[in-house]
Amino acid sequence: MLRIAVPNKGSLSEIAAEMLAEAGYSGRRDSRTLVHTDARNDVQFFYLRPRDIATYVGSDALDVGITGRDLLLDSGSDASEIAELDFADSTFRFAAPAAGDISEIADLKGRRVATSYPKLVDDFLRSHGVEATLVQLDGAVESAVELGVADAVADVVSTGATLRAAGLEIFGPVILESTAVLIRGEYEHPGIARLLRRLRGVLVARKYVLMDYDLPVEQLDAAIAVAGGIESPTVSPLRDEKWVAVRVMVCADEANEVMDRLYDLGAKAILVTAIHAARL
Numbered sequence: 001m002l003r004i005a006v007p008n009k010g011s012l013s014e015i016a017a018e019m020l021a022e023a024g025y026s027g028r029r030d031s032r033t034l035v036h037t038d039a040r041n042d043v044q045f046f047y048l049r050p051r052d053i054a055t056y057v058g059s060d061a062l063d064v065g066i067t068g069r070d071l072l073l074d075s076g077s078d079a080s081e082i083a084e085l086d087f088a089d090s091t092f093r094f095a096a097p098a099a100g101d102i103s104e105i106a107d108l109k110g111r112r113v114a115t116s117y118p119k120l121v122d123d124f125l126r127s128h129g130v131e132a133t134l135v136q137l138d139g140a141v142e143s144a145v146e147l148g149v150a151d152a153v154a155d156v157v158s159t160g161a162t163l164r165a166a167g168l169e170i171f172g173p174v175i176l177e178s179t180a181v182l183i184r185g186e187y188e189h190p191g192i193a194r195l196l197r198r199l200r201g202v203l204v205a206r207k208y209v210l211m212d213y214d215l216p217v218e219q220l221d222a223a224i225a226v227a228g229g230i231e232s233p234t235v236s237p238l239r240d241e242k243w244v245a246v247r248v249m250v251c252a253d254e255a256n257e258v259m260d261r262l263y264d265l266g267a268k269a270i271l272v273t274a275i276h277a278a279r280l
């Protein structure tokens with residue numbers, strides 16, 4: 001049975017649970033449940049703190065897990081990334097008071113840096129030859145400067161709203177581009193391949209739509225240049241030999257532009273349908 005570590009709370013937990021449900025797995029019904037068995041799919045879910053998941057997977061106590069790249073690297077675990085899961089995208093940055101005397105990482109020498117990711121920040125500063133004092137906090141790191149606990153912070157940045165609200169300004173290079181990832185330990189459980197296929201199927205179903213349209217046959221090459229699909233579009237003959245029917249996968253966020261361009265080529269009856277599941 002494949003043992004899967006999933007976040008039990010925080011910003012990763014809800015989307016991870018949605019992805020697994022879309023991939024056909026049953027999940028816990030009660031938020032206090034710590035272990036759930038999906039016998040039909042021969043998997044067992046262990047609901048753990050996101051920060052701890054890399055430790056469980058890296059020690060092979062569990063076979064595979066969903067966590068954040070920043071949490072994986074900060075854990076020092078031996079677990080390794082096997083796929084990006086296309087959510088919880090964030091950058092990890094330094095920030096300091098907008099009108100202060102810290103505007104580049106060299107200015108951090110001998111200063112105090114507050115963070116919830118001490119290993120990640122320590123490794124980065126060492127790699128840049130900067131010696132600073134790290135102040136480890138559990139969260140809401142942006143308040144540390146105002147309250148006199150630190151001179152600068154290093155934290156997760158998504159929209160930047162939290163930093164701006166705290167009067168802090170980003171400086172220095174990007175420490176890390178983080179995203180949600182699937183991770184595994186040294187041992188590659190045979191069940192991982194199928195889990196990966198299912199999760200990738202969810203990502204494809206979310207990213208693409210199916211587009212069907214009728215087209216004068218002489219415009220086919222031009223239409224395929226507009227939307228070539230994954231391998232190649234499906235082209236079927238119509239009763240009227242001057243027309244063909246085409247079915248093609250298109251990125252959902254490009255669908256309207258593609259429809260406009262196909263329309264300009266003379267396409268008719270252009271229909272877009274959502275993809276519920278996929279295996280490419």
Ligand SMILES: Nc1ncnc2c1ncn2[C@@H]1O[C@H](COP(=O)(O)OP(=O)(O)OP(=O)(O)O)[C@@H](O)[C@H]1O
Nearest residue numbers: 009010011012050068070071088089090156158178
């Ligand atoms: N605002 C955000 N936007 C994108 N990703 C985020 C954001 N905040 C946290 N994350 C990501 O979530 C993971 C941290 O999850 P964790 O649950 O430990 O903290 P959290 O999301 O801040 O939850 P909470 O603060 O509710 O405990 C990291 O991978 C981090 O990059």
Ligand SMILES: O=P(O)(O)OC[C@H]1O[C@H](OP(=O)(O)OP(=O)(O)O)[C@H](O)[C@@H]1O
Nearest residue numbers: 139140141156157158159160161162163
């Ligand atoms: O750039 P933004 O869109 O403002 O998002 C970034 C903020 O989101 C997270 O905080 P969270 O709300 O999880 O609180 P926490 O710091 O206590 O974890 C993260 O720690 C940042 O503070």
Ligand SMILES: [Mg+2]
Nearest residue numbers: 010011139140
């Ligand atoms: Mg948080």
